[in-house]
Each structure stands twice: as C-alpha cells, then as structure tokens.
Amino acid sequence: MSAIIWKDLLSELRSRDTFMSLFVLGVLVLVIFQFTLNLSPAETRRLAPGMLWTAIVFSSSLAIGRTLVSEREAGCLGALVIAPIDRGSIFIAKLIVNLVLLSLFELTLLPVFALMTDVSIFAVLPRLAAVMLAGTIGLSAVGTLFALAAAGTRSRETMLPLIALPLEIPLLIAAVQATEAVLVGTKLSGLGAWGNLLFAFDALFLAVGWLAFEFVAVE
Amino acid sequence: MSRRFPVVMENWCMRLAPPAATLFIPAAILAIFFWVPTDAGLGLSQRIFYFHVPCAMASFASYALAGVTGIAYLRSSTSDWDHASNAAVGTGMLFGSLVLLTGSIWARTAWGTWWTWDARLTTFLVLWLVFASYSMLRALGRGNDMTPRYAAVLAIVGALNIPLVMVATKLWRTIHPQVIGNPKGGIEDPRMLATLGIGVVAILSLCVWFWALRSRLLRTEERLAVLEVARS
Numbered sequence: 001m002s003a004i005i006w007k008d009l010l011s012e013l014r015s016r017d018t019f020m021s022l023f024v025l026g027v028l029v030l031v032i033f034q035f036t037l038n039l040s041p042a043e044t045r046r047l048a049p050g051m052l053w054t055a056i057v058f059s060s061s062l063a064i065g066r067t068l069v070s071e072r073e074a075g076c077l078g079a080l081v082i083a084p085i086d087r088g089s090i091f092i093a094k095l096i097v098n099l100v101l102l103s104l105f106e107l108t109l110l111p112v113f114a115l116m117t118d119v120s121i122f123a124v125l126p127r128l129a130a131v132m133l134a135g136t137i138g139l140s141a142v143g144t145l146f147a148l149a150a151a152g153t154r155s156r157e158t159m160l161p162l163i164a165l166p167l168e169i170p171l172l173i174a175a176v177q178a179t180e181a182v183l184v185g186t187k188l189s190g191l192g193a194w195g196n197l198l199f200a201f202d203a204l205f206l207a208v209g210w211l212a213f214e215f216v217a218v219e
Numbered sequence: 220m221s222r223r224f225p226v227v228m229e230n231w232c233m234r235l236a237p238p239a240a241t242l243f244i245p246a247a248i249l250a251i252f253f254w255v256p257t258d259a260g261l262g263l264s265q266r267i268f269y270f271h272v273p274c275a276m277a278s279f280a281s282y283a284l285a286g287v288t289g290i291a292y293l294r295s296s297t298s299d300w301d302h303a304s305n306a307a308v309g310t311g312m313l314f315g316s317l318v319l320l321t322g323s324i325w326a327r328t329a330w331g332t333w334w335t336w337d338a339r340l341t342t343f344l345v346l347w348l349v350f351a352s353y354s355m356l357r358a359l360g361r362g363n364d365m366t367p368r369y370a371a372v373l374a375i376v377g378a379l380n381i382p383l384v385m386v387a388t389k390l391w392r393t394i395h396p397q398v399i400g401n402p403k404g405g406i407e408d409p410r411m412l413a414t415l416g417i418g419v420v421a422i423l424s425l426c427v428w429f430w431a432l433r434s435r436l437l438r439t440e441e442r443l444a445v446l447e448v449a450r451s
Binding site for chain 2: 145146148149150152153154155159162163166167169170173174177193194197200201204205208212215216
C-alpha cells in the first residue's frame, strides 16, 4: 500500500501536471466569480466560503481521475489488481494520493483566496484546516471511487464530474456552512450538525469505497 | 435466493400489474375529477396532489429497488439483477420527472413560483440528478463490460446518499406541505383519503408494469446480442 502511494506521489511530483492544472483552475474559478457576479467587497466576504468550495470542487472533479486513469492507460491496473493485496487497500492508497494532491492544492489556493476576498484566515487556520481536510476526504473518496467508472465511458473527462457532483452536494452544503462558521470564529466543537454531516459523509464514502472497490477494480 | 429470482418476480409483475393498472387508473381519474370534494383552502389546484404524491412514492420505491437490486447484482454477477436495477432507475426517472413537473405546476398556483430552494424540493432534485448521472453512465458506457458494475455501485451510493441529503437540506428550511402522517395535514375527509389510496394503487401498478416491461426488454436485448454474436 505504501509502495503505491509513494510511486504515485513521486510521479505526480515529478510531472506536476495534476497539481498545476488544479491550481490554475482553482484560481480561474475565483477570478471568474469576481467578474461574472461583479461583487462589492462586503458581498465578496459574505460569499467567500461558497466561492472557495466551488473552486475546490470543480478543479478537483476535473483533475482527480488522473491517478487511476494514468494507471489504466499504462496498462498497470491489471497488474495492480492481480497483485496479492486487498483491493480495498488499492482504494485507500489511491485515495491518500488524491488527498495529498488536493491538500497541497488547497494549501496554495488559500493565500490567493485570502488575498482576493480579503478574508483573514491566520487566526483560525488550524480550525479551517480541519474543516477543509474533512471536506477534502469526502471529495477524494467520491472521486477515487468513480474515477474508474468514468474512465470506462466514451466521454471520460466529462463523466466524472457528472457522477461526482450530485453525490457531493450534501458534503458541499456542510463544508460551506462549516467554513462560514469557522471563519467568523466558531470553535470546531460548536459546528454541531454541519460537523456531524461532514463526518458522516466521509465515513459513509470511505466504507462504501473500500467495500465496492472489490467489485469495480476488475480488469 | 434463486438465480432466476428477478425473472420470476418480473413474470408475476407482468401477470398482476396490467389488470390492476387497467382497473385503477380510470377509477383514479373518475375519483379525482368527479368524486372527491374540492379543498377548502387551495381550491381546484389541490387535485394535482392525488397524482403528485403517488408519483413521488413510485419514484422513491424505484430508486430504493435500484439500490437493492444493485447489491444483489454485485453479489451474484447475474445479469438479470442488473437489468432489474437498470429498469428500476428507468421508472424512477420517469415518475421522478413527473413529480418535479406536477410539483412545479402546483407551486406556481399555490406559492406563485415555479421553483424554490426548499428542503423537500432540493432533496428530490439532488436524488433525481444522481440517477440522471446513472442514466448518462449507462448511455456513455455502453459496450464496456464493466459498466453494469459501476452502475450498480452508483445506484447503491445514490440510494445511501439520500439520508445525508435529507439531513443537509432539512437543516435549511421547508415550506413544502406536510400532509402524510400529519393529523392536521388537511385531508381529513374520508373521500380524500380514498382518492389518494386509489391513486397510489393506480400509479404503483403502472410503475411495476413499466418496470417489468423494461426489465424484460433489457433481457431480450442481451439475448439478441448473444444470438447475433453466435450467428456471425
């Protein structure tokens, strides 16, 4: 399992394809929000959490399939599947790779986001990071689970967002509400239902992905 | 459970559902338009309720069936289960679209708007979107042997996602009428309850009929494909 994670991270770090496309897309979404909605500074600050998550979710749904698709294109998926490891472990490994990539992307997007929206994030950074990590785990789990499904269709690039976005709506609602609360200074313990929903979503999709990979990762 | 269970179920549905639908659909139309009293508060527009609610039940039942048969398909790898699941999403989309359509018409007269971001409406729209993506996956993944498996996982996840969507949207707000299971819901008149009952039986039997037909069609298509390969 750690071998898969290490190999993928190394190849991603060397090529930097996924990371760069994530970052540029994320910044573009933030900029397009400003231009299309023509927001005043006060409106920008109010809408900031939604803008942040929209940028994250659209960039991630376009880029997240890469780690499994490249495996398939190179013909390595078959080898991975017949290797004497649990297929659930392949899911977890790919998920961790996606999680690391997305976290790196968010880490670089956050300063840009803070500058553009004039939201101060330093005081609440640990809490914000926790909420964003919880959201990112859910996004990675859904993306990893359905990347193979999307890769098998004729329009592979558009298929993954089509499948993933509707499933991610509850996660998005919870993540935006939790981010909004955290940015105004609420403690993690004060998130209440939104925190629980984030947690429940992550737990559900981790469990389903781990179980279902047994059935979908077959070549 | 027998491997042929979906086929047996389908045959029973084909025997029972058509006569039930033939009997109850005219009965429901008569009851809705000529027999049931007009609602005191909402007037004539309330009559769409006897069509809207059964359609919602049919679509929920279809989506749940799609999830359950999806699990059965992954466990058994019998294509009959896959056809059952695929057909259930088909009826779910049909009646789900009717729910959105009839709800929208009613909302225009009652709330003065075609659509509002209310908890019930949003929940249902998300459910509908998840299974719309299922239909896209089916259409674009045709010819790939793995598509049925991916589709089964999507059907299961879609059905499991519903409680989460419900929690998420319920925490917003709701203005949707709460009629079923509410003692003050507004349908105290026994004729209203009876009309609703007839409507539910009519739409559900129609839904079951469509499901069995669709499932049979998918199975026949598969056999045809096998036969064509064998001939050439």
